[in-house]
Amino acid sequence: MGRGTCVHHPLFARLYPLMGKAMERGGMAEHRQALLARLTGEVIEVGAGDGLNFPHYPTTVTRVLAVEPEPHLRSLAHAAAGQAPVPVEVVDGLAEQLPAEDATANAVVVSLVLCSVRDQDAALREFYRVLKPGGQLRFLEHVQADTPGLARFQRVLDAAIWPRLAGGCHTGRDTAASIERSGFTIERLDHFMFPDARTPASFHLLGTAVRSGSG
Template sequence: MSMRHPVFARLYPMMGRAMERGGMAERRQALLAGVTGEVVEVGAGDGLNFAHYPSTVTRVLAVEPEPRLRQLAHAAAGRAAIPVEVVDGLAEQLPVEDSTVDAAVVTLVLCSVREQEAALREIRRVLKPDGQLRFLEHVRADTPGLARVQRVLDATVWPRLAGGCHTGRDTVAAIERSGFAIERLDRFLFPGARTPSSFHILGTAVRRS
């Protein structure tokens, strides 16, 4: 199930550390505040979320398809204060039984999965009834001009440079179409300048019956 992006996987940890220093660490903290029980983290990357899980979490199953990032996630899991198991797997085929986890976490992942709604339906499958989806993603711009720039980037160079990432997906609509009710939604720019990749959302959705 591995998905190799060797150049991106070497650059991503450096970018991630810079983003953490720039304020993303606080966003991750807000994303995970109050999470409880069994969690599946989809696309765990190099494990930057692991340090932010509260003690109310009993276990995290961290799924990461990129081999180099998965290796780094294993190391981060060893430093985590809560139990974390890191495994290979794809967002569209999670190695999890139906209706068995209390929460699913995605952080800068739904921009890069091959089939966004297929991944969201898979997340819905593994969540218990009323289970939570916690999401922190960059999304479509709020002006027609920047949205057009995003479409051009997504159709040309950006996915090749950024490990399959797409800047302009309407992730909020996709979450709602995939059987979730959004309970909390914060929109923000990161970094503060208005660029094609700076439009972000942070929130919580609940699996609808």
């Protein structure tokens, strides 16, 4: 049930793997490990990028469907999937239109993705749709700053040049509120700074939310 997509950020897609490797060395790898710890069963990773999460999946995961709409990043993810400790299938697709049936996933994973999706609420509705009742949404995202001054600066950046430079990224989204508005129950929420300096892109959340409902 795959759907064609048209997401092209050619310059950003070539810079992102370099930035990602630098972030991993700077400590992001440990946050990815925490994001994926104790996952089990069938997982859909949305916005898999070049596959930086793949080495961190625990062997209790039976399969990862890795969805990535950007062609260059998707080709890198294909290569990374071959080295993963669990079976990973990399496919084209959008967060707002996932190539998966209803209530089939034990978990949905997003890392540094909800900042850049075109429609955050639509994406979260899709995550809810594909999760089994009681399934988990694991998220690692940079979000709105914790002071009015920096939050205003984020809004200025997001309305101006930042999304065009950073592959559609927005620095100031209130992602936790969006997750709860979509019907999830947040069970774990950790705040941290990465990097330690208070920049517009330093405010991060690491959390787990659960899909409620019986169907």
